[in-house]
Every structure is written in C-alpha cells, then in structure tokens.
Amino acid sequence: MPSLGDLIAPRRMGKDFRWLLASSWTSNIGDGVALAAAPLLIASMTSSPILVASGAILQFLPWLLFGLHAGAIADRFDRRRLVMFANAARAIVLAALCVFLVTGTANIWIVFAVAFLYGTAEVFVDTAGSTLLPMLVKPADLGLGNARLQAGYLVANQFAGPPLGAFLFAAGTAWPFLLEVVCVSLAVVLISRMAKTPVPPRESGAHPPVHTDIAEGLRWLWRNPPVRMLVLIILAFNITWAAPWGVLVLYATEHLQMGPVGYGMLTTASAAGGLLATVSFGWLERHVSFATLIRVVLSLEVLMHLAFALTSVGWVALVIMFVFGAYAFVWGTISTTVRQRLVPAELQGRVASVNMVGVFGGMVIGQALGGVIAQFWGLTAPWWFAFVGAAITLLLVWKPISQIVSAKPVEGAVGVDEAQSSKEP
Numbered sequence: 307m308p309s310l311g312d313l314i315a316p317r318r319m320g321k322d323f324r325w326l327l328a329s330s331w332t333s334n335i336g337d338g339v340a341l342a343a344a345p346l347l348i349a350s351m352t353s354s355p356i357l358v359a360s361g362a363i364l365q366f367l368p369w370l371l372f373g374l375h376a377g378a379i380a381d382r383f384d385r386r387r388l389v390m391f392a393n394a395a396r397a398i399v400l401a402a403l404c405v406f407l408v409t410g411t412a413n414i415w416i417v418f419a420v421a422f423l424y425g426t427a428e429v430f431v432d433t434a435g436s437t438l439l440p441m442l443v444k445p446a447d448l449g450l451g452n453a454r455l456q457a458g459y460l461v462a463n464q465f466a467g468p469p470l471g472a473f474l475f476a477a478g479t480a481w482p483f484l485l486e487v488v489c490v491s492l493a494v495v496l497i498s499r500m501a502k503t504p505v506p507p508r509e510s511g512a513h514p515p516v517h518t519d520i521a522e523g524l525r526w527l528w529r530n531p532p533v534r535m536l537v538l539i540i541l542a543f544n545i546t547w548a549a550p551w552g553v554l555v556l557y558a559t560e561h562l563q564m565g566p567v568g569y570g571m572l573t574t575a576s577a578a579g580g581l582l583a584t585v586s587f588g589w590l591e592r593h594v595s596f597a598t599l600i601r602v603v604l605s606l607e608v609l610m611h612l613a614f615a616l617t618s619v620g621w622v623a624l625v626i627m628f629v630f631g632a633y634a635f636v637w638g639t640i641s642t643t644v645r646q647r648l649v650p651a652e653l654q655g656r657v658a659s660v661n662m663v664g665v666f667g668g669m670v671i672g673q674a675l676g677g678v679i680a681q682f683w684g685l686t687a688p689w690w691f692a693f694v695g696a697a698i699t700l701l702l703v704w705k706p707i708s709q710i711v712s713a714k715p716v717e718g719a720v721g722v723d724e725a726q727s728s729k730e731p
Contacts, residue, residue: 330435338471380658
C-alpha cells in the first residue's frame with residue numbers, strides 16, 4: 307500500500323517536485339494568515355470602502371507595473387533562485403511592518419506602502435514559481451501537479467490560514483504578520499533544496515533588452531488564439547469577481563453581521579469546497595471534457611454573484627462560499643494546465659506573466675470599481691454589477707471555449723494530453 311507521501315506526491319514526479327510542493331504549501335500558510343489579517347488591519351484604521359479596497363489594489367498594482375518585466379527575467383535566469391530572492395524580500399518587508407505595529411507607529415499610509423512593496427516582490431515569486439512545474443514533471447503529470455499545488459493553496463491559504471489570522475489579529479495586530487515572516491522564510495529554505503533549475507535555452511548567449519523579450523512574448527501570445535482567448539477570459543472574469551471581493555470584509559462584517567471571525571470563516575468555507583474538488587478532480591479529468599468543465603464552472607460563477615446579491619444571512623453565505631471554492635479549484639487547475647501544455651518552455655515566464663497581469667490587472671480594475679460602487683450604492687451593489695458582467699462575458703466566450711481546449715501545442719511546447727483533447731467534439 308502506498309504511503310501518504312506517495313499519494314500526495316508520487317515518486318515518479320521526483321524529489322524536486324516534493325521540495326517545490328513543500329515550499330509552496332509553507333508559504334501559503336503565511337499568506338493565508340495575512341489574507342484575513344491584512345484587511346482587518348486596514349478596516350481597523352478606516353471604515354471607508356474606497357480606502358479598504360485601495361489596500362488590496364496597492365498589493366496588486368505592481369503586476370501592472372512590473373509583471374511583464376518579471377516574466378522576461380524569469381525566462382533569462384535560474385527560476386528557483388528568483389523565487390528564493392523574492393520571498394526573502396517579502397520576509398524583510400513583513401518584518402518591517404511588525405516593527406511599526408509593535409512600536410505603535412503604524413498608520414494607514416505605512417500599511418499601504420507595505421502592501422505595495424510586498425506585492426512587488428510577490429510578482430517575481432508568482433511569475434518564476436509558475437514556470438517551475440513544467441520543468442520538473444512530464445506533460446501527462448501537469449494536471450496532477452497543478453492539482454496538488456492548488457490543494458496546498460486551498461488547505462493552507464484558504465482553509466487553515468484565514469481563521470488563524472483572524473484569531474491572531476484579535477490577540478495582537480502584529481502576531482499574524484510575525485507568523486507570516488516565519489512561513490515565508492521557511493519557504494526559502496525548502497525551495498533551496500531543489501536542484502538548480504536550468505536557464506531556459508536561447509539562440510545565443512547574449513541577452514537582448516528586456517523590452518525586446520517582452521515584445522517577443524506578446525507577439526507569440528497574440529498569434530496564438532487559444533492562449534490569447536484564455537487570457538482574455540481570465541481578465542474579464544477577474545474584473546467582475548474582484549468588484550465585490552474588494553469590499554468583502556465590509557460586506558461580511560456590516561451587511562451579514564458576521565464579525566471578524568465570521569469573515570475568516572467565509573474563506574474557510576471556500577477552502578472546504580476546494581478540498582472536495584481536490585478529491586474528485588482526478589475522476590473529473592478522466593471522465594469529463596475540459597470544455598464542459600469550464601462552461602459549468604463559469605456558469606456557477608455567474609450564479610454565485612446573484613446569490614450573494616440576494617442573501618443577507620450568514621450561514622447562506624457560507625454555503626455559497628463552499629460551492630465557490632469547489633468550482634474555483636477546478637477552474638484554476640484546468641486553466642493553468644491548458645496554458646502550460648500549449649506554451650513553449652522558453653516562453654513560459656513571459657506568457658505566465660501576461661496571464662498574471664490579466665489576473666491582477668482585472669483585480670485592480672474590479673476592486674476600484676467595487677469600492678466606488680459600494681460607496682455610492684451600498685455593499686450589495688458590487689454583486690449585482692458582477693452578476694451582469696459575468697453573465698454577458700459567459701455568453702460571448704461560450705463557443706470559443708471548445709477551440710481553447712482542443713488546440714494542439716506549437717513546436718517546443720510542453721505537450722498536450724491527446725486523450726483529454728479527443729473528448730471534445
């Protein structure tokens with residue numbers, strides 16, 4: 307009988323995958339703690355929906371400023387070392403925040419500055435980190451590898467971290483961020499145990515200007531309709547998703563009257579739903595086409611916004627979040643796997659960075675809209691905006707979804723599972 311370790315990370319995927327998984331899970335514990343603690347810290351300093359949303363915007367704004375450059379850099383150098391250096395920078399920034407909190411000198415503007423610096427380091431962590439899995443496992447194992455990484459994200463970042471963060475915040479504002487410093491630092495140590503990842507191949511040893519590399523990645527993306535459409539779908543749905551999410555802490559504590567711990571329980575409910583999807587993902591991948599799964603999960607996204615707009619009961623919101631967690635896990639795993647299979651190894655960083663710019667750019671736009679909408683029309687208004695916007699987007703992309711999942715990789719791409727793509731008519 308295989309051990310628990312073999313079930314989570316099969317031996318065929320190698321020791322380096324296990325170190326990557328351990329580092330990712332550890333880092334996500336700290337990020338999950340901050341997921342609840344950071345909004346609570348900002349909300350303790352201001353009740354303005356615009357300022358509350360601004361805290362999240364400042365953390366994600368660096369993707370618009372540095373995201374494409376991070377992708378080009380990830381395609382030039384040792385991606386493992388980039389993750390290590392960027393995580394070390396995150397730990398330093400968090401340690402500085404702890405000093406301000408302990409000494410009582412922290413204010414809303416210092417917190418905003420920390421959010422921006424932390425987000426800048428995270429750009430390089432996420433971009434370089436997203437390119438490591440295709441370098442470690444076979445194409446057929448990408449789905450399983452992404453599912454395991456997503457599972458760690460759900461358990462640590464969404465399930466265990468937020469309630470712990472809310473509890474620690476109630477005990478003292480600095481405690482959750484001190485724990486995050488420890489977790490991020492440990493993640494650096496764990497990923498350092500991986501073998502040095504090879505520098506992506508280039509036609510010559512000389513590096514052209516960064517903007518030349520960025521332009522090359524953008525041209526490839528523009529000329530590849532399936533990957534281009536996938537990025538556009540992610541951008542649009544993140545705008546609608548982020549509009550209400552930017553003021554979720556106010557929606558939970560004021561509209562639903564759930565309090566700080568109840569707010570943390572919302573993300574816990576989401577993680578519980580994701581764990582259910584984790585158990586069933588292997589079966590879904592074998593029996594249901596990716597196109598059908600994508601259409602189902604995006605339809606559930608539309609209904610989720612409507613349900614939140616209509617409810618004012620806390621336990622109903624927890625049920626909605628459970629369903630959200632289940633389908634969001636499936637969507638995240640599928641979209642990442644499809645992209646990785648279609649993109650050449652030497653372009654993984656740049657295309658991943660464009661994708662992440664779409665993710666966080668959409669979040670910046672959505673949260674800015676959500677803050678303004680909530681300020682003038684109330685805390686349920688962003689949910690109505692999200693419902694209408696997501697429904698229109700789904701109608702526009704319904705047919706192109708088939709073209710995305712049935713596409714064949716170009717020469718040099720990681721590969722594609724022919725059995726999966728053949729399910730799509």
